[in-house]
Amino acid sequence: MKTTGLFKKSASIAIATLLASMIGCAATSGPAPMRGADVAAPDRAPVIKAYGEKIPGVGQPQLIARTFVGQPPMVSHDVEKYVPITMEENACLDCHITDELLGQKVPKISVSHYSATLKARDGKPAVSMDRFQCDSCHVPQVDAKPLVDNKFVGVTK
Numbered sequence: 001m002k003t004t005g006l007f008k009k010s011a012s013i014a015i016a017t018l019l020a021s022m023i024g025c026a027a028t029s030g031p032a033p034m035r036g037a038d039v040a041a042p043d044r045a046p047v048i049k050a051y052g053e054k055i056p057g058v059g060q061p062q063l064i065a066r067t068f069v070g071q072p073p074m075v076s077h078d079v080e081k082y083v084p085i086t087m088e089e090n091a092c093l094d095c096h097i098t099d100e101l102l103g104q105k106v107p108k109i110s111v112s113h114y115s116a117t118l119k120a121r122d123g124k125p126a127v128s129m130d131r132f133q134c135d136s137c138h139v140p141q142v143d144a145k146p147l148v149d150n151k152f153v154g155v156t157k
C-alpha cells in the first residue's frame with residue numbers, strides 16, 4: 001500500500017514537471033501559424049493569381065471533371081468580361097440559356113435552373129431567381145498549388 005502511494009506521488013510530480021516544461025516550451029517557441037506570421041503581425045496581401053484566360057467557345061472545350069454528385073460544375077473559361085452580374089445584365093445567361101450560339105456548342109443550364117413560376121419569354125426559358133447569381137455557385141479557376149495538402153478523392157457516380 002505504502003509503496004503504491006509513494007509511486008503515485010512521484011508519478012504525479014513527474015507529470016507536473018513534464019507539463020510545466022511543455023508549457024514553458026510552448027511559451028518560448030510559440031505555435032506555428034499556417035499563415036506564416038504571428039497573429040499580431042499586420043496582414044500580408046495575398047499574392048495575386050491570374051485566372052485562366054481561355055475564351056469560351058474557342059478551341060477544344062475542356063470541361064473540368066466534376067468530383068461529386070450534385071456539384072455545380074466549375075467554370076472552364078475566363079469570366080472577367082462577364083462579371084459583375086447585375087439586374088440589367090447577365091452575360092452568362094446570354095450564352096448559357098442555349099446549347100448552341102453562332103454555331104458554337106454551349107453547355108446549357110439544366111432544367112434545375114428554370115423557374116417554376118416565371119413564364120418563358122421569346123422562346124427562352126425563364127431562370128429561377130435562386131440561380132440568377134451564377135458566380136455564387138460556379139467558380140472560375142486559377143492554376144495554383146493547393147494551400148494545404150489533402151487526400152480528397154472525388155466520387156462521381
Ligand code: HEC
Nearest residue numbers: 056057061063073074075077079082091092095107134138
Ligand atoms: C460567350 C459565351 C459564354 C459566356 C458569356 C459565358 N460562358 Fe460559360 N461556357 C461557354 C462555353 C462555350 C463553354 C464550354 C467550354 C469552353 O468552351 O470553355 C462554357 C463552359 C462553362 C461551364 C462549364 C460547364 C460544365 O458542364 O462543365 C460553366 C459552369 C460556365 N461556363 C459558367 C459560366 C458563367 C458563370 C458565366 C458568367 C460569369 C459564363 N459561363 C459566361 C460559353 C460562355
Ligand code: HEC
Nearest residue numbers: 070071072092096107108109110112130131132133134137
Ligand atoms: C445555387 C447554385 C447555382 C447557381 C446560382 C447557378 N447554378 Fe448552374 N448548376 C448548379 C448545380 C448544382 C449544377 C449541377 C446539377 C444540375 O445540373 O442542376 C449546375 C449545372 C450547371 C450547368 C451544367 C448543366 C448540365 O446539364 O450539365 C451549367 C452550364 C450551369 N449550371 C450554368 C449556370 C449559369 C449560367 C447560372 C447563372 C444564370 C447558374 N448556373 C447558376 C448550381 C447553380
